[in-house]
Amino acid sequence: MSVIAPQFKLSEFIKSLLDNAFWILFLMVLVGLPALMIVLFVIELPVIDGELLTPFLAFTAIVDPTRILPVIHALMATDIFRVAVFPGFGFAALLAAGTIFAERKLLAKMQLRVGPFYCGKIEGILQLMGDGLKLISKEIIIPAKADKPLFWAAPVLFVATAAAFVSLIPVAPGWVVADIDMGLITVFAVIGFFPIITILSAWSANSKYPFIGGIRALFQMVSFEIPLILSLLGVVMLTGTLNLSEIVESQSTFPWIVFLPIGAIVFFITMLAELERIPFDLPEAESEIVAGWLTEFSGMMYGLVQLGTYLKLYAFAALFVVLFLGGWHGPMVVPPFPTEILTEGIVMGPVTAQIPGLPLFTQDMLNGTFWFVLKTVAVIFFILLPRGVFPRIRVDMLLSLGWTKLIGLCFVNIFIALGLLYAGVLGPGGLQ
């Protein structure tokens, strides 16, 4: 019996797990299987190699594993895969998890300590998983007079908004969840949601520290929304489009950071502010207002907010890459393979080695993803860096910084773009 949690009993914990497993099985058998039957009857199954994919055909994959490939291909063509796995949630969550780990180790190295070390044997690589398990098994406490629906909804909404932001990011040519013509405007709309969620949750908690944190989030938005919007205007002026994929396409020769460094710097600073990273982490300034708007969150609610925060971090870094660093563009890492290698693999006598991944993805896509991830990781590194270097700034300093300095720089950036356009360097008659 531990001192820390005297009420905890392992047997009861296991019992609750078993109970849950039982009910899940029970419901699956009674509800899930009939539903699956109905789905199989109703849904139009994909046609693979001229044959309809029947359950029987699917089972033949056990005999010949290569037969599963077309099925996966078909699966990858569906929207659900894009949303849940590759350019969408799973990919972003993976990068976010990597970011959390990298942040801890990086910060630890900057501060002459070791960081997470024990969990997972190798440099504490499983620490995040441990934290997640801890958070999910903690009690969720809701303050007495809180507005419960709003309070419950806030973390979910936060993650969902971050995911919506992720869905707008083109990762590789053609690999984007939502390819919208007004992509950039949509990005602004989605960014505008975050402070609203913050304020709603802060208001619903009926507590003072979250409330002040929410108000600070509002001021953060007030001071940094306009520089954020204006700093991207230069890119839009030079490309003439708001679609993010087209913006990436336009940077096949030069990334825009070469011509618009001021805009990039302003966008980077506003990005830090929108992400509530350390020089601008006023809404959750822990030494002033306990944890700001996160004060009342406990257990998995807090975990979800953290997940949303890091998803948001990935999305912003990716947006920076898309707008200023040329997205997926980059030299081919390996020269294009001959087609027979792609189709048949490398034949070495009796052994045939398939290149992994290649039957599923095209080489362009892999290369694009590689460059995109590389650039994104670099940007994330620079986002993490100020945390070890700067103290927090104050609300009035934040406001005057946003309004007097950054907006002025944004105007400079706009005129640089105009000048480049009309001097003929860029634009229709210029380099691109």
Add this chain to the structure above:
Amino acid sequence: MTAELPPGLALQKVDERIMTLNVGPQHPGSGHMRLIVQIDGDYIVACDPDPGYVHRGEEKMAEYRNYILNIPHLERPVIHDSCNVLYPYVLGVEELLGIEVTERAKYVRVIASELNRCIYTMYWLAIYGIFLGHSTMFMWPAGDRELLIDLMEKMTGARVTHAHFVPGGVRNDLPANFEDVCLRQVNYFEKRIREYADIFYDNPILISRTRDTGVLSRQDAIRLGTTGSVLRASGVDYDLRKKEPYDVYDELDFHTNVLKEGDSYARSKIPWLDMLESCNIIRQALQKMPKSGSVRVKLKPNPKGKIGSVYKRVESGRGSLGCYIVSDGKPEPYRLKMSVGSFRNLIALPYLLKGEKLGNMPSVYWSLNYWPVEADR
């Protein structure tokens, strides 16, 4: 309420707009105390400090233990600065018992006292860093403190609560080869803390955050009776090591750091400058120290003090630390009162916080060099 109430203590009528925040005791920016802060928007209207959460009755306990048994528990208020906390008590008991300390013991005391001052200041600086959101400045001093803690461990056998000073000298002699190790560590330590200027004291965000916040003028600093770094940051040249040299401080060559500004930045910089000066003092003391000799005068068991009272004070990490001992001729002190710098500086807090922004509250509060446990005793 009359009109001439002190600023900050006159809590106004609670308006609709004014929000009363309890900052502390369970707050990452308060320490073991509670500040009742009334804010109007971003501005602090009034602040009422509420110490006493870690009151342990050290003074009362001291009345039931004899002069020697008092040593281990009297250093508890500031375990990081335990030698300095014990110092005035030991000096006072020596006067009451009429003991003269040997020369070598005096030097050992000075070295231990300065090392302890650095240890305390590093801890203080770490918390000051994290109060401003500068996490690196939390980790670096907390790590570099270990250098000196190791030294103290070699010297006394304990890492934090040393109980090293006893009436009549120090508890035990320096270990062999201590001088070389100490010199090397202190030199490295000085080089290391000079690097803090790069990430902390010269940081533009830090400067713009703490400059001109919580300005305590020279006149007010004297009037409020502040002490230590708060006083010296306001331009008053008052350091007990200079003004009332105890033990061998009058034989050492060092200077007092005084800044004129009186804002949070100056208050946070003075302890850092003092640490550099402490390194200087330690090096000198190591050089001038008699290489051999006794470090402790044999005491009678259960010694009885003369009837009378003494008030001894030393310069601790938080300013003047006085110990008022009233003796009635028994082996126990009749009354023991510690006048601590933290408690004296606390009076400036409501005065400084009034009209400040809420974001400045942690920096102003901690720049007062306030140690709640010491203030509560």
Add this chain to the structure above:
Amino acid sequence: MMSADKDKAAEEKPAAEKPATKEAETAPPAPKNTKSEPKETETAPPAPKDTKSEPKETETAKPAPKDTKSEPKETETAKPAPKDAKPEPKETKPVAKETKPAAKTDEPELPAFEKGISDKLVEKFGDKVAVKFVKKDRVGIAASRDNVHDVAEFVRDGLGYDHVESVSGVDYPQDKEIEVVYHIGSYTDPSLARQILVLSTRAQREESPIPGNDATKLPSLRDVFYSVEFHEREVFEMLGVYFEGHPDNRRLQRTLR
């Protein structure tokens, strides 16, 4: 007021300023935590034996007319006492313990500078102050509760001391008195930098404190030395000495529920 506050529920103590206002106009709150005055309980039983011929009224009278009880002491010790001609004459009482902390008796020569300070005080106040001891860097004087304010003003204006380092209450149950000791120092005057003037005064001690109506009263020095503000609050909390004229005379710690 405090006890009433304690009884109330949690939401009933919103106004941070209430204790101050009420105390300032009505009566001081009571020492409700008796832990800080254990001495009273241990030595309380002795009957109101007036060893000295003080015209002290019985202990139950709490309004405690100010002059009657502390004056006799002053007259006893009041001998101009430039050299600390030992308050021992007074200590003819059987109990030697509660002697005022007497000065060193056998010190032949007194430090000149400190002697000058005490001489100035004696010259100004005559027998209203008693010099308790003069030793190196420390001058001890005692004043009655009526004079302590004037003495403090003279110490500030005439002698150049400018701040109080410490205010300590010392309990003398056998004397039925509580001594409050001010350690006064100076920042501005370099010649006084190492000097501490120990100003002590005594108040009558109550055997059974009445909550909200402390009879142990002393004039506050806050209007003379601003820096005694928190110290006097601490003495009020620890020993129950109510300082009249202190504008914020609360216990140091807020009442906890």
Add this chain to the structure above:
Amino acid sequence: MFGFAMAAMAPALVISRMISPRKSSNPVKFLPMECGQVPTGEGRTHFMMQYYPYILMFVVFDVMAIFLYAWGSSLLYLPKSATLPMIGFLGIMFGAMSFALYQSGRRRIW
């Protein structure tokens, strides 16, 4: 994606709710965080943060910033002469912003 994330995250809360202990032993536990003290007053009060001029300016200039995108995205297809009025507009806005900032600096607390 928004919906997916919602659908994916809600189970996390539900699972957490299922496996975590739930005890309502002490009503103090459900009080809002106030550093260990019982809160005084409501959490949602009329609370005026200063720096009001910035909010007023935000209301005006945020709309301006979004409108600039309509111009910026079609800049390549516009004749060059169409830029001049826009530059005039930008100049006016910039001047207005400077004036507003100057005014807000003059009165520190609104």
